[in-house]
Amino acid sequence: MTLLGSLTATRAAHAQGPGHRLDVFVVAHADDWQLFMGDVLVDALRHGRPVVAIITSAGDAARGSEFWHTREAGALASMQAAQGLAGGPLSAPLCTSWRLPARPLRSPRRGTEPGVRTVRVCRGDGTSTAFLRLPDGRPDGSGFAVHGYRSLQKLAQTSLGPLAALDGTAAYTSVTDLAETVAALVRGHERPGMAVHVHSHDPEVLTNPLDHADHRVTGRIALEAARDLHASATLYAGYSNVRRADNLLPEAAAWKMYCFVQYDRAMMTRHGNWSAYAENAWGHAQYLFRTYARPAGSTGLLRHSWP
Numbered sequence: 001m002t003l004l005g006s007l008t009a010t011r012a013a014h015a016q017g018p019g020h021r022l023d024v025f026v027v028a029h030a031d032d033w034q035l036f037m038g039d040v041l042v043d044a045l046r047h048g049r050p051v052v053a054i055i056t057s058a059g060d061a062a063r064g065s066e067f068w069h070t071r072e073a074g075a076l077a078s079m080q081a082a083q084g085l086a087g088g089p090l091s092a093p094l095c096t097s098w099r100l101p102a103r104p105l106r107s108p109r110r111g112t113e114p115g116v117r118t119v120r121v122c123r124g125d126g127t128s129t130a131f132l133r134l135p136d137g138r139p140d141g142s143g144f145a146v147h148g149y150r151s152l153q154k155l156a157q158t159s160l161g162p163l164a165a166l167d168g169t170a171a172y173t174s175v176t177d178l179a180e181t182v183a184a185l186v187r188g189h190e191r192p193g194m195a196v197h198v199h200s201h202d203p204e205v206l207t208n209p210l211d212h213a214d215h216r217v218t219g220r221i222a223l224e225a226a227r228d229l230h231a232s233a234t235l236y237a238g239y240s241n242v243r244r245a246d247n248l249l250p251e252a253a254a255w256k257m258y259c260f261v262q263y264d265r266a267m268m269t270r271h272g273n274w275s276a277y278a279e280n281a282w283g284h285a286q287y288l289f290r291t292y293a294r295p296a297g298s299t300g301l302l303r304h305s306w307p
Contacts, residue, residue: 020193024052024186024231026200026222028152028214029059029136030071031276034078034260035287036236037199039252042259045086045126052189053079053129054182056218057152058166060136062144068166070270072120072131074263079127081262085255088125095122097169098130100184117170117181121188130185132178133165141213152217175217179224186229198226199293202235207294211238223296233296239283246289256288 023044025033033041033053044051055075058068076093084090098121121130137143137151147166155163156175164171172178186196200222201215202208208216215238226233237244248256260277267274277284 021049021195021197022052022186022190023049024054024189024196024198026054026056026182026198026218026225028055028057028201028212028218030055030068030075031059031078031260031263032201032215032238033199034256034263035284036201036238036241037291037293038078038082038256038259039248039291040199040234040293042082042085042255043252045082045088048126050126050189051079051082051128052186053127054132054185055130056132056134056178056221057136057214058131058133059214060166062136062146065166066270067274068133070267070274073270074266075129075131076122077262077266078259079124079129081259082255083124083127085258086126091124093122093124093127093129095120097121098185098188100181119170119181119185121185128189132170132181133167134163134172135166137214137217139212139214141217151213153213156217156220175221176224178221179228182221182225183228186225186231196226196229196231198222198229198231198233200233200235202237202294204235207299208235208237208240210240210243215239226296234293235296237292241290241292242283242286244290244292248289248291252291253289256291260284260288 025037025041027033041051059071060068080090098119100117100119119130119132121128134152135147135150137153141151141153143149143151143154150163152163155172162171162173190196201211201219203216203219219235223233264275264277267276
């Protein structure tokens with residue numbers, strides 16, 4: 001199957017019944033799935049489908065390791081909240097280090113060793129969250145001085161060399177390199193006969209203007225991984241939702257709010273002034289009432305449809 005993101009493929013995956021589809025959310029930052037597609041993630045869990053969230057950037061904003069570690073704790077708190085909304089248990093996730101080959105989908109060149117990358121993966125009941133911990137690239141993709149101005153956008157433009165994880169566990173040479181790692185993580189969660197559907201940021205300026213550079217490149221990574229996985233995909237609008245109308249049912253908006261509040265609570269538990277909501281209260285209020293998306297390969301932005 002080519003990566004067309006057709007509605008037909010999506011309906012076919014639904015027709016297989018609960019547990020026969022794996023929903024994969026590939027996002028840039030620890031609070032992105034909650035703000036832009038949190039209702040969709042909760043809906044997947046409520047229908048009995050397992051969920052994987054893969055977060056590419058540490059989202060550190062050059063504020064140090066304590067900040068991005070706390071963001072990860074917030075992401076896990078959000079996932080537990082989503083499990084609770086789906087009626088699942090609220091036990092703490094089990095976090096382990098997954099060792100992945102450096103080129104998991106391709107054979108290394110003759111005479112070379114493939115190498116190993118380490119990714120932190122935290123698993124709960126029907127959920128999993130993986131953290132690639134790449135440096136925050138700023139909204140415009142210019143990067144921060146503390147990271148040598150390296151960013152996902154510059155990696156996509158093949159400038160400034162490899163992009164390393166902040167904890168030194170991996171380094172990536174291209175968007176394709178990252179897509180291969182994402183695909184390997186997904187394959188580690190697949191079961192025989194299971195369809196895969198990828199959810200990510202819309203990388204196109206025409207359908208998703210004004211978005212964060214990390215979001216756009218992560219969307220490209222997700223599309224390439226979906227192609228490798230023969231998966232369908234849905235692409236979501238980000239910051240541009242402030243210019244759109246509210247389109248969620250009250251229950252769906254409440255799901256997004258609850259997941260995001262748990263993220264923000266985890267942040268403020270560590271430091272009272274680390275509230276993502278307080279830093280952009282007006283914008284975040286808009287995001288929580290709006291989810292706009294399109295199937296990959298289509299044109300135009302579609303409202304997310306509810307059963």
